[in-house]
Amino acid sequence: MSKTTSDKSVVQLLVQQCIKKGIREVVISPGSRNAPLIIAFNAIENIECFTIVDERSAAFVALGMAQQLRRPVAIICTSGTAALNYAPAIAEAYYQEIPLVVLTADRPKEWVGQADGQTIDQSNIFSNYIKHSIDLPVKIAHDDDAWYANRSISEALNNTMHPVPAPVHINIPLREPLYGRTAAEKRVSRPIEQLIPEQTLSADQIQELATKWNKAESVMIVAGVLAPCEKMSQVLSHLGQLSNTVFLTETTTNQFCDNFITCIDRQIFSIDEDEAALFKPSLLISLGGQIVSKKIKEFLRNNPPKEHWHISQSDKVIDTFQRLSLSVKMDAYEFFSQVASHLKVETGRFKDIWQKRSLKNQALHEQFIEQTKWSDLKALNHIFTHLPEKSQLQLANSTPVRYAQLFQDDIKVHSFANRGTSGIDGSVSTAVGASINSENPTILITGDLSFMYDSNGLWNSYLKKNFKVIVINNGGGGIFRFIPGPSDSPELEQFFEAKHQYKAEHLAYTYGLDYFSASSLEELEDTYNNFVNNNTKASLLEVFTPGDINGKILRNYFKNFSNNR
Template identity: 40%
Template sequence: MIIQPILDLVAICAKKGIENAILSPGSRSAPLTLAFARHADIHSRTISDERSAAFIAMGMAQQLGQPVALVCTSGSAALNYYPAIAEAFFQQIPLLILTADRPPEWIDQWDGQTIYQQEVYGKHIKNSFQLPDSFEQKDQKWHAERIINEAINLSRQFPAGPVHINIPLREPFYPDPEETYEFPESPREFTVLTSQKQLSEESLKHIQNRLSEIKKLVIVPGQQKPNPQLQGVLDQLVKEKEVVVITDTISNLQSESSVSLHDHFVGNESLFEDLKPELVISFGKSIISKSLKQFLRKSNCSHWHIQENGEAKDTYRHLTRVLACSPLGFLNWLKINLQVQDSEYFQKWHALEKTVLQTLPSAFSESEFGEYPALNLILKKIPPFSKLHLANSMAVRYVNFLGKRNQEIICNRGTSGIDGSNSTAVGCTFTTKEPVTLITGDMAFFYDRNAFWHNYPMPNLRIIILNNHAGGIFRLIDGPAKQPELEEYFETKQRLTASHLAQEFGFHYDFAKNQEELENALKDFYQPSLQPKILEIETSSPKNAEILKKVKSKIQEAIKG
């Protein structure tokens, strides 16, 4: 039997601009699966592992800036979505999660595939909705249409994020052979009209009075997508007003004008007084640099955060104002109304940046082969138009140490877990024909191997694995590094390589354990191919820790002069 309100739901999705759906197989979700698969305006793909499916959908939505629908059956399938939903929530990525469910009278009655699915995602969802458990009454159909409109609208409203609709379905739900699918041409739709928030003239007057006292302003953008307009106004603030703009790699706002090698010197106690700001203005989401966070927390300076919906984000523990407006609008106002900042203070930051930039090449030329110098070489070979996905742990930190990047940087820093890095990159490949490069450690890579367990081509995917056969970051953290249980319980040493996985999935595979092999492997790594390519670099975790320590030491010597 065809459940017409489910066809109406899918028609509303298409009408409201949802063009992609990721479906995971199951019987209870069959009405949803068939409706999405048979709608001409929605591209549906099937991914068997729900955890990977959710990260793939998130990787797509992150690039598209539009919600992607996720469909799964009842029971634990919905729970497997949770890691990606939490990541999407904190990254502010829109998702429409549609979970099929048993009728309410059968929950907790020893019936198969039943759990408590209503509001199952708790606080990690913008809102959770429950569709009616039958559609016998006209008002129930009207209610269902209202819910789907409300959910999609909410997923897009700032801050964007995941929404959940739980859908109880009764048997029979497979169509009879003589039945045909008829989607409504004009399904019920309502939209939300929004406007950009602006600060009042009175508020701007108070801000201008406070800014007249400031001569050491620092701007810190957090994680966000590339934005040429923001980039332009930040560069103007640097050049015309001598504002110090500090950019982590995930800000996607690094330029020749910004400070991007700060991780090498902001933790230096001897420089603290010289670098301490009077005011920090931030916007966007999180930053990577722990040393920058600690530096700003210690500085005891005022902090203003620009957040369009007015939510307080007190990352540096000294929040004094939340500016409920768009970052671009405020920074354009700042460009006109800010006085020129302290030139000596500005020069100190940029002199340190220059010292690190000049020291890094010689530090690497004197280094043994390891993942840090290997990555320094690799980054020079990645095409500037490639999307660059970075797994958490050391991959994203190494790239942050190495300064300005031209590629768009994508990293799951909402929850900062290692799960889902592969799948997020796979989702990205479904949205672009440009190269998609994933740099990952061995732990994150093998954790998410089911990302590749599907039947869709990914010829533009390039994977670089830094395989030290362990969670090497724990060797760099004072606590676990000093414990006798380091290797077994923290690094969790393993002997895997990706060669068998590459053979299993039909990927091109290269392996390097020294500089010469790496250079040879990179020669045609970005040449077009019909299959994804893996380049695995094998190193030693203890040696990697030693190399990082020596590079840091050389930089500190150069800073001291």
């Protein structure tokens, strides 16, 4: 260590374990009870410490970092309600399978419930949304205390990545004084490593699965959220050549191939009840995280396959389509790569039927976009078709990620969204975190409510020159003008849509972003290139669209496919 560290021996053990387990980034929110943690982590040269004041934002920033790094990132807060502010990001990380190490400073247990300041019961506080939770001893007074701390910390950190990535919680009760320092380590940590055996299907298992696949008249692979992976793209592209197999993807699937069926909602809206049998699979195979499209879920529930295999290492039984027959507990790439060479389908019409419908709908899509008025749809068409090469796209909930599915054919960059819990609460912060370790431009597309809800995500010193925010400002929650129910409710504007006249301009100036705006297609075309190519500092483009007609235009967009069956 190049600096003096905390004199709390339990903190020293924790920090040493984190280093040996590969923690390299720590997001810290200021406080006093967490002072020993701040002192100890800041003393390590090969750990980078970030300061984010707002704990809710800090946790989402760390989530965005871990999303891109694909390894654990730690977050540190003080005691009391500070920890509760972590909850939204922890829940998102849990359901999105992103590794976070949550370190919460605490009062000693004897002071909980004794009317002491900034003290709440923090033991197992995230119980429903955490993979593993421990409380460390207040001090190491005996060798058994050190043994317990070593073992507990190792177990927690090992659980961040295996069998699936997830957040873990380490609660650290600390007594005053909190600011003591020492130049020497008092104890040496002893991390417990894990040996993870390779996953291999037996010859009999491969033969059985391949035989069913080969004999099936119609096989549909549906993928939700996936991390970018070139080798996964290669094996899935091979499967997409099979005549009895179609592969349906979404923007957040991050897999690209001409054989894949994209823009799922567009295809489903075009399928009449009388022809559903032509498009339904006899064998459904699913993988990845949450699926954005509600229509594909409805279609497969109403037109169930004979068999459904789900590929996941999660210990949960995931039966999204209510027809699960086989849960395969292994890595999806390993599964497909081991089975692929045994698939030999030479005849079949299933892929051809889907591809012909997809081509027809692509033409209808382009025709409708060309003729439509200025709206969310028109503005996003220009944005999605002019994304800079090698940029990464961050999509906020709730309408931006849905609109992106309509332009999937045009989006050729990796796309990410908080679809674990699908909340609007951390979109800006997640995008900031994702941009920190990326040399390529990060472009966040967000609605006005989502942006303003998480505007504290801009309250930090880590906004890079190539970080760009596009705010679609339609004066409220536009999705509620499209969803049946709220759109016809007299409470729409006040309670569902939360209609407003606020602008993002002053927030941009407050946080030091260059500001651009557009209120028409002509203005967007004139402004967009300047915004994208602006490299002086982080920038924000606010696009104003008419909120009262966006819902009607989107409904007409989908009617365009059902009317042209």
